[in-house]
Amino acid sequence: MKETSVLCLLFLISLLSCTTNQARLTVSPSSSQFFKRDFVSLSCEEDDSSDGWTLRRNTSTRQRTQCGDGWGEPAGSSCNITVYQSYSGVYWCESREGPISNMVNLTVAGGSVILQSPVLPVMEGDDVTLRCKTKTTPSNLPAAFYKDGSLIRKQTTGHMT
C-alpha cells in the first residue's frame, strides 16, 4: 500500500516536472511586425532554469537555423536581432531533449507603414491595441482602421484598443 502511494507520488512529480519544463518564447518589443533594421530581442524563458534552450527559425530560404548562425547575436537566454525582410519567418525555442516552445511568426515589412499587433495568442475579452506605425515619423499620426474592407474607426492618435 505504502509502495503504491510512493509510486503514485513519484508519477505525479514526474508529470508535474514534465508540464513545467516548458519554455516560452517572448518577443521584445511585443509585436510581430517590424520594419527592416529594427532591433528585436527574442527570449526563451523557462519555468525552471535547468537546461539550455536554443532559438531556431525557419525562413523561406533556410530551415532550423539557430541564433548566431548567420543571423542574430546570442545574449544569454536571449537573441539580439537587427531584422531584415528576409528574416520574416517562424521562430521557436527548442531544448536538446526535444520539447519546443510556442511559435511566433515575425514579419519584416518592406513598405513604409505597418499595422502592429501583439504577439499572439490573445484571449477572448482581452484588450488588444493595434498601432499604425510609419517608418520615418514618430507614431501617433491620425489613422483609419479597416476590418475586412470596412472602415471601423478613425483615430487621431494612430492606435486603437
Ligand SMILES: *[C@@H]1O[C@H](CO)[C@@H](O)[C@H](O)[C@H]1NC(C)=O
Ligand atoms: C521548419 O522546417 C523544417 C524543415 O523543413 C520542418 O520540418 C519544420 O516543421 C518547420 N518548422 C516550423 C515551425 O515551421
Ligand SMILES: *[C@@H]1O[C@H](CO)[C@@H](O)[C@H](O)[C@H]1NC(C)=O
Ligand atoms: C543585447 O541587447 C541588450 C539590450 O539592448 C544589450 O544590453 C546587450 O549588450 C546585447 N548583447 C549582445 C551580445 O549584443
Ligand SMILES: *[C@@H]1O[C@H](CO)[C@@H](O)[C@H](O)[C@H]1NC(C)=O
Ligand atoms: C505562421 O504563418 C504561417 C503562414 O502564414 C501559418 O500557416 C502558421 O499557422 C503561422 N503560425 C503561427 C504560430 O502563427
